[in-house]
Structure formats: structure tokens, C-alpha cells
Amino acid sequence: QSALTQPPSASGSPGQSVTISCTGTSSDVGAYNYVSWYQQYPGKAPKLIIYEVSKRPSGVPDRFSGSKSGNTASLTVSGLQSEDEADYYCSSYAGSNTFVIFGGGTKLTVL
Amino acid sequence: QVQLVQSGAEVKKPGASVKVSCKASGYTFTGHYIHWVRQAPGQGLEWMGWINLNSGGRNYAQKFQGRVTMTRDTSVSTAYMELSRLRSDDTALYYCARDLEPSDAYSYASFDYWGQGTLVTVSS
Numbered sequence: 001q002s003a004l005t006q007p008p009s010a011s012g013s014p015g016q017s018v019t020i021s022c023t024g025t026s027s028d029v030g031a032y033n034y035v036s037w038y039q040q041y042p043g044k045a046p047k048l049i050i051y052e053v054s055k056r057p058s059g060v061p062d063r064f065s066g067s068k069s070g071n072t073a074s075l076t077v078s079g080l081q082s083e084d085e086a087d088y089y090c091s092s093y094a095g096s097n098t099f100v101i102f103g104g105g106t107k108l109t110v111l
Numbered sequence: 112q113v114q115l116v117q118s119g120a121e122v123k124k125p126g127a128s129v130k131v132s133c134k135a136s137g138y139t140f141t142g143h144y145i146h147w148v149r150q151a152p153g154q155g156l157e158w159m160g161w162i163n164l165n166s167g168g169r170n171y172a173q174k175f176q177g178r179v180t181m182t183r184d185t186s187v188s189t190a191y192m193e194l195s196r197l198r199s200d201d202t203a204l205y206y207c208a209r210d211l212e213p214s215d216a217y218s219y220a221s222f223d224y225w226g227q228g229t230l231v232t233v234s235s
Contacts, residue, residue, distance in 0.1 A: 003155065032219070034219040034220060034221070036220065036221045036222070038156075038222075045206055045225035045226065045227060045228055046156065046206075046208075046222075046225055047225070048211070048221060048222060048223050051211060051221035051223075052219070052221070057211075057223060089155060089156055091156070091158075091220060092220075093219045093220045097173075098172075098173075099158065099161075099170060099172065099220060100158045100220035101158075102155055102156040102157065102158065103155070104155045105155045105156075
């Protein structure tokens with residue numbers, strides 16, 4: 001299966017909101033409510049910020065929110081801060097054969 | 112606190128094998144799956160497989176079937192990933208990651224703690 005489709009880049013000014021999309025198919029994003037989002041700073045390991053479409057792990061600010069409609073999941077970052085500048089990856093459970101597919105990543109720039 | 116500490120960088124020749132370790136601490140080692148995910152330079156994330164540290168069960172991505180072996184040593188709380196018949200396009204940062212779900216539940220591929228990564232360079 002192909003990677004989930006994310007825009008290569010996104011940007012916003014401090015305080016604004018930005019939404020990053022993640023488009024899959026009816027075999028992955030559309031089939032299961034197991035979409036995760038990861039934040040990755042250069043040279044660092046990814047960090048889980050959203051799981052099961054919209055749940056936040058302990059310690060993740062509520063400025064980060066997730067949603068899903070059909071085959072497309074979305075990550076919204078509200079009240080943008082400079083430290084939100086990072087790469088963001090989505091992933092989706094894709095059934096027992098493929099198991100998981102990642103998106104290609106989106107570089108978020110805070111202007 | 113939960114920590115996953117991986118072994119150091121490796122340089123290998125094409126055709127060789129590499130074995131990367133991932134030592135866990137701060138939680139019950141057998142309590143969660145461990146996954147292996149790699150990231151080629153400047154590229155995205157690619158899942159390689161998981162190992163259930165309690166049962167020893169494994170599930171490998173089809174792409175790596177026949178070349179990857181995941182094992183664990185519960186006596187030292189360490190998981191291992193061995194990749195054989197290395198090629199230049201296997202050059203990547205290899206991460207171990209803990210599954211959010213416990214070992215006695217089904218994994219739905221959310222990874223809540225990650226190792227620092229191990230750079231494997233394949234070059235003649």
C-alpha cells in the first residue's frame with residue numbers, strides 16, 4: 001500500500017491555527033479509528049501527540065487536536081507557538097496484513 | 112521514567128548483517144510490544160515489524176520478510192533487530208518504539224516512547 005498523503009509543508013503565524021491533512025483510503029484511514037500523529041524535531045525521535053484519531057497522551061497541550069472524516073484525518077494546531085515548528089507525521093492502522101502506514105510528513109513553519 | 116536506549120552507530124558493507132539493540136527501563140519490559148521503525152536520510156518513517164516481548168510473537172512488514180529478525184532477552188530487558196543482506200538503500204536511522212497497548216491487548220500501531228535511534232550506514 002502507498003504512503004498516506006500529507007502536504008509537504010504548512011505554515012502559520014504565532015497565535016493562528018493551522019490544519020494538516022492526511023489522506024488515505026477505505027482500507028486504512030477510512031476503515032479504522034486508529035490514526036496517530038507524531039511530532040519530530042530535527043535530529044530527534046518522533047513524539048506521539050495524537051492517537052486513536054483525537055486522543056492526546058498525557059502532557060500534550062490541548063492546542064493539538066485531531067479529527068477524521070471519511071478517508072482523511074486532520075491535525076489542528078491552535079494558538080501556534082514557535083516551538084511547534086517541526087515535522088509532523090500521520091499514521092494509520094491498516095489491518096493485520098499491512099499493519100501500519102505512515103504519511104510522508106509535513107514540515108510546519110511558524111512565520 | 113520510561114526509557115529506550117539503543118546501541119551505537121554502525122557502518123556495514125553491502126551483503127553484511129547488522130544487529131541493533133534497544134534496552135528498556137522504567138516499566139515492565141514484557142508489558143508492551145516493541146516495534147522497529149526506520150527513517151532514511153531526509154525521508155519519512157517506515158514500519159519494519161513488532162515483537163511481543165511477553166509471548167515472543169512477531170509480525171514483520173512484508174517488505175522485510177526473510178531479511179529481518181526481531182528477538183528479545185528478558186533477563187536484560189533488551190530487544191534486538193537484526194537485518195541481513197544489507198544494501199545501500201538500507202542506510203537509515205533505526206528506531207525502536209514502545210506500543211501504547213499492553214502485550215495482552217491487540218496492537219493498533221500507536222507508539223508512545225521511542226529510542227534515540229541508531230544510524231546504520233551501508234557503504235562499500
